[in-house]
Amino acid sequence: MTLLALSSLSAELGGKTVLRDVALTVKEGEFVGLIGPNGAGKSTLLRTILGLTPSQGNIELGGQAAASMSAAQRAKLVSYLPQEREIAWPVTVERLVGLGRAPHLPPFARPGAADEAAVREAMRRMDVEDFATRRATELSGGEKARVLIARALAQEAPLMLADEPTAGLDPAHQITLMRVFAGLAKEGRSVIACLHDLGLAARWCSRLVLLANGSIVADGPPRDVLTAARLRDVYGIQAYLGEDGGGLVVHPLDLAE
Numbered sequence: 001m002t003l004l005a006l007s008s009l010s011a012e013l014g015g016k017t018v019l020r021d022v023a024l025t026v027k028e029g030e031f032v033g034l035i036g037p038n039g040a041g042k043s044t045l046l047r048t049i050l051g052l053t054p055s056q057g058n059i060e061l062g063g064q065a066a067a068s069m070s071a072a073q074r075a076k077l078v079s080y081l082p083q084e085r086e087i088a089w090p091v092t093v094e095r096l097v098g099l100g101r102a103p104h105l106p107p108f109a110r111p112g113a114a115d116e117a118a119v120r121e122a123m124r125r126m127d128v129e130d131f132a133t134r135r136a137t138e139l140s141g142g143e144k145a146r147v148l149i150a151r152a153l154a155q156e157a158p159l160m161l162a163d164e165p166t167a168g169l170d171p172a173h174q175i176t177l178m179r180v181f182a183g184l185a186k187e188g189r190s191v192i193a194c195l196h197d198l199g200l201a202a203r204w205c206s207r208l209v210l211l212a213n214g215s216i217v218a219d220g221p222p223r224d225v226l227t228a229a230r231l232r233d234v235y236g237i238q239a240y241l242g243e244d245g246g247g248l249v250v251h252p253l254d255l256a257e
């Protein structure tokens with residue numbers, strides 16, 4: 001089933017075209033790494049899908065025009081981890097992760113057993129159970145990031161949009177997160193994650209979409225997208241490209257000459 005279909009999508013910000021004529025289809029079971037240099041339009045693309053940035057063109061979620069959906073309908077289909085990791089209220093971690101269940105609850109209803117199980121599972125996956133009763137505002141940057149990812153996981157939406165989800169995480173938690181996202185894809189859900197770490201993107205994503213100056217310049221399996229020529233032309237770098245038993249290995253080495 002197609003979870004997301006974008007066609008002829010364009011967006012303008014501050015009088016500048018930030019996305020131009022983007023077409024993208026994401027089916028169930030895909031872990032898509034959205035990659036590209038700073039300012040390429042990655043965050044804007046996620047925000048247009050959510051209706052947070054105005055755009056022209058077509059956006060379909062689960063086969064339905066996104067423009068015709070209520071916020072509640074959309075929240076059942078798509079969860080979102082924004083780039084900003086601000087936590088405004090001093091609520092407990094448990095409570096904050098529990099907010100991920102809001103789209104599933106009628107107004108003023110108490111969470112039921114299924115909601116509590118989803119919250120516990122999300123906290124387990126992101127290794128934040130030990131912080132359950134602490135105030136979320138008092139955690140370290142990486143701990144906050146893991147709690148916010150857990151909140152998005154608790155939403156149990158078929159499609160997750162995550163903006164730089166590995167930022168601030170230590171290497172073990174970065175790998176844990178990539179495993180979680182790959183696991184969601186195996187279960188038939190899909191993830192689109194903006195990533196700057198090309199090594200993680202190459203190793204864990206089933207598909208990479210490379211954005212440059214607001215346009216998709218490559219889309220396919222990591223091996224096809226991350227070529228030496230593209231890394232030079234789009235990112236201006238030279239990188240080690242290799243293989244081991246686990247797949248493609250990419251390690252940026254220096255600026256391109």
Ligand SMILES: Nc1ncnc2c1ncn2[C@@H]1O[C@H](COP(=O)(O)OP(=O)(O)OP(=O)(O)O)[C@@H](O)[C@H]1O
Nearest residue numbers: 013014018036037038039040041042043044045194
């Ligand atoms: N509110 C805004 N007003 C004007 N221009 C904006 C606004 N938000 C983003 N832009 C511009 O749009 C372009 C795309 O920004 P976007 O945040 O989508 O890039 P990105 O690929 O996510 O970058 P990064 O890797 O640095 O997070 C940039 O040139 C940015 O300066």
